[in-house]
Amino acid sequence: MSSNADGAVVLSWGAGRTGQLGNGTTSDSLSPTAVTGLNAEAVTKLSAGGVSVENGFALALLKDGTVRAWGDNVAGQIGNGTLIDQTVPVMVASLTGIKDIAAGGTHALALTEGGRVFSWGDNAYGQLGHGTSGGERSKPAEISGLTGVKQIAAGADFSLALLTDGTVRAWGRGIHGQLGNGSRATSTAPCKVGLTDIVAIAAGAHHALALTTDDTVKSWGYNLHGQLGNSSTESSTVPVDVDWLEGVSEISTGAHHNYAKTSDSHVWGWGDNQYGQLLEGDETFDSDVSRTNRTAPVEIPRLEGVQFLDGGARHGVALTADAVFTWGDNSHGQLGHGTTVPGYGSVKIPNTSIRFIAAGRGGGATYVC
Structure with missing residues (x-):
């Protein structure tokens, strides 16, 4: 990793x-550029x-339990x-003792060491979880009644929390069934998703995943x-099984696509493949296979x-172990290869020693430290 005096x-x-x-400009960059004023050794997580694809923001969690943010602030x-x-x-105002962060479409979440959740930003659909909808909050506020949380995730206009008892809560917009409670209604306060025995969660733009x-x-x-990933294109208001996958150790989401890593180190992908997000086909992603959406997981051998x-x-x-690998859409240089x-x-x-990576789930940027 490159370094400077700091x-x-x-x-x-x-x-x-x-x-x-975060480099003091509003210009695209086709290759890595330094985020101003952040020492990577002090960062424990990044979320974007x-x-x-043009508008985005990012969060950085520091070892001292505070949070930094930059980018779109509409x-x-x-x-x-x-x-x-x-x-x-x-600095994000008033936050201390934070252990997890999540950046959504135009809102954000932070989880404290004590299992409490703070939210800020857009509240058009109640995605801040404070019992109201409309307007925005430009400073964090605690979500009342939500305790015992171990992980958080944020979608375009909804939010998720995984509790220590293995159950999941969701709130915000529900038009696509993204709250997982059998309804398409908006919920301005956390409601229970029909799941138990969950160990990890992830949120895409309007869908969600949970690892059991x-x-x-x-x-x-x-x-x-x-x-x-259930061999259909029909939305679901309740959790369904992703086909084929067993032995999964990690899940992650893009806007409309997903990845899973299994315990045997194989990687699988499914969902939107319009820009080659699933790494199929030829190296230019111009073939029919390269841009075919996948309704069930396919292995990504590369x-x-x-x-x-x-x-x-x-x-x-x-x-x-020794590289950052990128693929898919490159209209704004988000692959970092020096071209579009x-x-x-x-x-x-240079001097690669990367610990954390984040891709802008709603924006065309990539972050590493």
């Missing part, structure tokens, strides 16, 4: 229109969100009390692209030795 830096590349690269999702886009990281204690995967919500996966709006990123030509390959990062 130590190792967080790197970003891709779309920069709303300042989401947004509402389009709904106060930066959390610093303003509605002004931020081209460099700023028996290492299988459940899904629910929007399914136009096959992102539920990915070997993967330590961590993440899905962006229309691209994917994987961390291996779609394809796949490793990103050239």
